Amino acid sequence: MRVNPLIVALDTRNRDIIMALVEQLAPAVGAFKVGFFPFLLFGWELVEFIHSKGGRVFLDLKLHDIPNTVANAVEEVARTGVFMLTLHILGGREMMEEAVQRVQDCPSRPLLLGVTLLTSMNTQDLRMVGIKGPLEERVLKLAHLARDSGLDGVVASPLETLSIRKALGKGFIIVTPGVRPPGSSPHEQKRVATPREAIMAGAHYIVVGRPICEAKDPLAVVQDILKEVETQ
Numbered sequence: 001m002r003v004n005p006l007i008v009a010l011d012t013r014n015r016d017i018i019m020a021l022v023e024q025l026a027p028a029v030g031a032f033k034v035g036f037f038p039f040l041l042f043g044w045e046l047v048e049f050i051h052s053k054g055g056r057v058f059l060d061l062k063l064h065d066i067p068n069t070v071a072n073a074v075e076e077v078a079r080t081g082v083f084m085l086t087l088h089i090l091g092g093r094e095m096m097e098e099a100v101q102r103v104q105d106c107p108s109r110p111l112l113l114g115v116t117l118l119t120s121m122n123t124q125d126l127r128m129v130g131i132k133g134p135l136e137e138r139v140l141k142l143a144h145l146a147r148d149s150g151l152d153g154v155v156a157s158p159l160e161t162l163s164i165r166k167a168l169g170k171g172f173i174i175v176t177p178g179v180r181p182p183g184s185s186p187h188e189q190k191r192v193a194t195p196r197e198a199i200m201a202g203a204h205y206i207v208v209g210r211p212i213c214e215a216k217d218p219l220a221v222v223q224d225i226l227k228e229v230e231t232q
């Protein structure tokens, strides 16, 4: 059976709305993305609630610190049965390797995904922090480093998904946000793709937030997205 590729980003401050979305959508989606903002508000209670409804959790904490500190955090997360966890690749090879090594024997270990460069930063912003050269090249280099350090995959914008898939092959997981069903508002997202386009480009998973969470009928939007993806 094919993996359900849809991850719903839960980015709202309203506890009742979040819990209702989880309750309604858990049987229909591949996972829920819990970023540090909802995690700060609702913490492990939200993670446990998702698990109690049979859902999976993509804990998007974007960890970035010295190797031992990140490895400690990854070890704690691994005990909770979370499905995916993010780390910044810019934390370096040693940080990623130590994190991978620390959880390799854990039966409930999460998939460890690297964040390459934040899509909110353009070439000029990156130059200001000392990162020079064509953006796509930098992203590919970081994706290679993530793979060589033992990570399971990366988070990548629709624009980068195809080149990462081509360079790193099928087994490397790509999770793609910035995805919009045909005809829906891009909000502030600058580089968007439809669910089908993102999957065709090589994404294993797509992340969709507001088009689902702000819809009158979130389940109907989920079903439409899955239908579009299945008929590719």
Ligand code: C5P
Residues within 6 Å of the ligand: 009, 011, 033, 035, 118, 119, 120, 155, 156, 157, 177, 178, 179, 187, 189, 207, 208, 209, 210, 211
């Ligand atoms: O509401 P929307 O579908 O735009 O939400 C996308 C989610 O993916 C948000 O949680 C956002 O922080 C996250 N994200 C993103 N672009 C990235 C990395 C993460 O939109 N490059």
